[in-house]
Amino acid sequence: MIIREDAIYGRQSVDRKDSISIESQIEFCKYELRGGNFRKYTDKGYSGKNTDRPKFQEMMADIRRGLIKRVVVYKLDRTLPTRAS
Numbered sequence: 001m002i003i004r005e006d007a008i009y010g011r012q013s014v015d016r017k018d019s020i021s022i023e024s025q026i027e028f029c030k031y032e033l034r035g036g037n038f039r040k041y042t043d044k045g046y047s048g049k050n051t052d053r054p055k056f057q058e059m060m061a062d063i064r065r066g067l068i069k070r071v072v073v074y075k076l077d078r079t080l081p082t083r084a085s
Helices: 022-033 054-064
Strands: 005-012 038-044 068-073
Touching: 005 022, 005 054, 022 038, 022 068, 038 054, 054 068
Parallel strands: 005 038, 005 068
Antiparallel strands: none
16 A cells, blocks of 8 residues: 655745745745655755756655645745746
């Protein structure tokens, strides 16, 4: 039987000096989870436009394998590529 865990994902871009640190993002997400087991995935120095991030890809593979029940992020723009409207 596979025990599915929550995942926390944090990403910090190198091109934005004012972005929140990965550590702060993780702490925020841990607070939102209110305890329990989780897996942590972090990528530093990657643009949100680039989904070829090592830990993001690892998280996506774990989701496909059924190991993750939900993903918690500080903001959606920390995970998904943005698209111009």
